[in-house]
Amino acid sequence: MPAQREHKQPSPSGRSLEHPDRADIRLEGVLHALSDPMRLQIVRDLAAVEGELNCSVFDLPVSKSTTTHHFRVLRENGVVQQIYRGTAKMNALRRDDLEALFPGLIGSVLTAASLQATRLEAAS
Template sequence: MTTAAPAGRTLAHPARDEIRLEAVLHALADPMRLRVVRELAGCGGELSCSQIELPVTKSTTTHHFRVLRESGVLRQSYRGTAKLNGLRRDDLDALFPGLLQRILDAADRQSDRLGEAGGGAARR
């Protein structure tokens, strides 16, 4: 596992060659985690955990971010007191070409079909 260690805090992330398809698909199968990924894809950069509002408890939100980080879908790093999140799009695209974008596109189509807010947010 590789780690990021700004300000003395470390968060474990899998190295690119440790990312497993099953873990990525499991992480993206949950609606709350997919919502996080769609928001990150829509912003095109990094967001703090507090900028992504989920209709669940704080401990459940923390769990979702941990699953996404440990599966290799996102990278988390501390900047001051904020924990920033960014998609590991380059790593995922190198390992599973087109997978992330196809999932984001499908999520957009589903959101549009169901009339949910945030449709189209995941497009590049």
């Protein structure tokens, strides 16, 4: 049986995106979403700010369609919340939901990613 989706009220632009309810977020889906370097970078960028970021602020070395795919994987696995504000698609980390379901996971992953980035920069 497919996971139930949380249905959002349409934004003022009339568009809405489906997100999994908190209860439907699965650990294996979150880990899958975080396993890709581009998606992990998106999560690191979102974690570094309070609030939302527009998709256009992310400078990823991939095509626009690939970037869209990465955001979709993160959204469908409950890692990020996306909402349209006018023509902009805004993104926020679902930190509260992730912390409630998997205490310490997102903090540990972000710490490990930061340490890895520092180690890799020092090696180059």
